[in-house]
Amino acid sequence: MTSETPFLRLQARTQRFTLGAPREFRVTPDGSRVLFLRASSGEENRTSLWSLDVGTGVESVLVDAAALTGTDERLSEEERARRERSRERSGGVVGYACDAEVRKATFALSGRLYVVDTLSGELAELATNGSVVDPRLDPTGSHVAYVADRGLRVVDLATGADRALSEPGNEQVAWGLAEFIAAEEMNRARGYWWSPDGTALLVERSDRGPVTRWHIADAAQPDREPTAMAYPAAGTPNAVVSLVLLGLDGSNVPIDWDAERFPYLVEVHWSAGGPPLIAVQSRDQRTIQIRSVDLASGATALRFTRTDPTWVEIIPGAPAWTSDGRLVVVSEQDSSYRLLIEGEPVTGPGLQVRSVLRVTDEVLFTGSEDDPTQIHVYRTSKGETQRLSTAAGVHIGGGDAALTVLSSWSLDYHGPRVEVLRDGAPVAKIDSLVADPGLPLNLSMLTVGSRRLRCALLLPNGYQRGAAKLPVLLDPYGGPHAQRVLRSSSAFLTAQWLADQGFAVLVVDGRGSPGRGPAWDREIAGELADVPLADQVDALQAVAEEYPDVLDTERVAIRGWSFGGFLAALAVLRRPDVFHAAVAGAPVTDWRLYDTHYTERYLGLPDDDPASFTRNSLLADADGLRRPLMLIHGLADDNVFPAHALRLSAALFNAGKSHYFVPLVGATHMPPNGEAGAESLVRQQVDWLLRELNVSGSTATPTEMGAGG
Structure with missing residues (x-):
């Protein structure tokens, strides 16, 4: 970090020091080359497509995104929505797809369609009908499918002919796109799948007609019409999702399953190992069925069932077939998420499988053992499990079990170190170009209490223990299915900067956080608040008892975003004896206003148990506010709608409770990305917290209840 660039600005410029990190790896079947995405530097926002020659270790750029797009990139409404769901902020080549031989790759830039020969580097732009979204080559490399104007089209690479396979018919229907719930909550970003021989596709058809319409208005631009969005709030209708087999010969075969009982299409897998597989989930999320598809009739047959009295966890990447036709699933057994092949577990109790990365002859997957702050990469080998990552840290895998790309994060260095492993042995490296934050960590990783909660305590650099007690700032996410306490320096950069402003910063992962097994996950059922x-x-x-000369428990603040924002507001509303100020960013304040799949997993349906929704929401607590509270919300947020913070603010105002409210004009659920705005957002929080905690040296006078209203 240069002395001329403040940390917060550099963090925004580098997208939290992720630019320049290699990602999205594809390996050739012969293991000679690896394709990947990477920006040309840690401060370049446009991602390009690269190739690594494994034998020589030489990297070469296949597609220079900057040369193709310049500085202007135009995105369709559908592409903007896809990127918002995936939290993608980069430009350039943000995704690509290959044929089975990885001889060709296709991608979209500014809605235009490109195909590149990965050996020669020859690049061709193809004429299309509409702005291109999510292009994908068929496995034989003869056709490219893409979505445009909510319809699915196919280009014949030999002739250049572009034709529609399906068209929406009306503005409520989309073909080939993952619907909102799949993309936001089920980790499914795609909506169509090629057959192994390239003659047909399984295509999602979603109809958002039954979904309630909510509106986002730009109050700063009163001449603009509000934007209507189909938002499936808890207890209301979802989009109607179906699956159709479309042949290049014009055939059309609907896929049949009991969609009334199992409305959620969780996953689709189609490979040469067997017939297509679909995973479908019941509305109450207590059952997932894995079914195979008969291509002639569209009928489906039950292959495997997962059930749980609370909910069934979705594990990305499964089900799948191995190359020789064995069924791969992940299921709850022996208090663990275990990998099963043909119904037999190949991972032992205590190894929590987190995701299936790739299935060929063997399976490549990630998991955690006794320490949930570490994630490792594993492969199966002749019915046994081999751990490929050896050092302590957080590891992510790409490629396959034979040629694996291992991205490794650690507390000992910043950014990933990327190695290529052949049968577990290193054979090459891929450069990481992430910027140096120039911020050393003063970090202690802790395990505390009877529940062995994992925590990270960050103190100011240069702080001498016992010199003076520090005000405490809790900085959690704190909710289910997300993790903050990881053995990666990248996870704690913002927390360390906050500590250097004069706080003891405490980050805690509670019950429901990943890596500790099904029982731990389900302890949060029905109790999103308490x-x-x-x-x-x-x-x-517990940490204050261990560090009595460091933590000043008379000056405790909490900040968070999204679920963390909900938790921060909850803290000062329900435990003012512990928490003395809170910053709640994009908080969920009433779970009736949040989406179906997430909310109903934990709380069920609002009509079935309205008392649970009231108990777990914040609006009824407004009259009890006794501590300073700052609310922050993006006014264009289509995930946690601005109504959440606005309704809480109104309830506080009507109860006579002063508070701060910071509206972020034009901002979505992702915080502002501009350098000045990103810096201002964090600095305003810190200045306000120091003032409200009456920390010596702050520039303003504390108020009894906060300011504003």
Whole structure:
């Protein structure tokens, strides 16, 4: 980090020091080359497509995104929505797809369609009908399918002919796109799948007609019409999702399953190992069926069932066939998420499988053992499990079990170190170009209390223990299915900067956080408020006992975003004896206003248990506010709608409770990306917290209840 660039600005410029990190790896079947995406530097926002020659270790750029797009990139509404769901902020080549031989790759830039020969580097732009979204080559490399104007089209590479396979018919229907719930909550980003021989596709058809319409208006631009969005709030209708087999010969075969009982299409897998597989889930999420598809009739047959009285966890990447036709699933057994092949577990109890990365003859997957702060990459080998990552840290895999690309994060260095392993042995490296944050960590990783809560305590650099007690700032996400306490320096850069402003910063992962097994996950069922809050309080008190000369428990603040924002507001509303100020960013304040799949997993349907929704929401607590509270919300947020913060603010105002409200004009659920705005957002929070905690040296006078209203 240069002295001329403040940390917060550099963090925004580098997208939290992720630019320049290699990602999206594809390996050739013969293991000679690896394709990947990477920006040309840690401060370049446009991602290009690269190739590594494994034998020589030489990297070469196949597609220079800057040369193709310049500085202007135009995105369709559908592409903007895809990137918002995936939290993608980069430009250039943000995704690509290959044929089975990885001889060709296709991608979209500014809605235009390109195909590149990965050996020669020859690049061709193809004429299309509409702005291109999610192009994909068929496995034989003869056709490219893409979505445009919510319809699915196919280009014949030999002739250049472009034709529609399916068209929406009306503005409520989309073909080939993952619907909102799949993309936001089920980790499914795609909506169509090629057959292994390239003659047909399984295509999602989604109809958002039954979904309630919500509106986002730009109050700063009153001449603009509000934007209507189909948003499936808890207890309301979802989009109607179906699956159709479309042949290049014009055939059309609907796929049949009990969609009334199993409305969620979780995953689709189609490979040469067997017939297509679909995973479908019930609305109450207590059952997932894995079914195979008969291509002639569209009928489906049950292959495997997963059930749980609370909910069934979705594990990305499964089901799948091995190359020789064995069924791969992940299921709950022996208090663990275990990998099963043909119904037999190949991972032992205590190894929590987190994702299936690739299935060929063997399976490449990630998991955690006794330490949930570490994630490792594993492969199966002749019915046994081999761990490929050896050092402590967070590891992500690409490629396959034979030629694996291992991206490794650690507390000992910044950014990933990327190695290519052949049968587990290193054979090449891929450069990481992430910027140096220039921020050393003063970090202690802790395990506290009877629940063995994982925590990270960050103190100011140069701080001498015992010199003076520090005000405490809790900085959690704190909710289910997300993790903050990981053995990666990248996870704690913002927290360290906050500590250097004069805080003891405590980050806590409570019950429901990944890596500790099904029982741990389900302890949050029905209790989105009390359980996460209890874990934050218990961790704080345990760490304060261990560090009595460091933590000043008379000056405790909490900040968070999204679920963390909900938790921050909850903390000052329900535990003002512990928390003395809070910053709540994009908080969920009423779970009736959040989406179906997430909310109903934990709380069920609002009409079935309205008391649970009231108990786990914040609006009824407004009258009890006794501590300073700052609310922040993006006014263009289509995930946690601005109504959440606005309704809480209104309830506080009507109860006579002063508070701060910072509206972010034009901002979505992702915080502002501009350098000045990103810096201002964090600095305003810190200045306000220091003032409200009456920290010596702050520039303003504390108020009894905060300011504004």
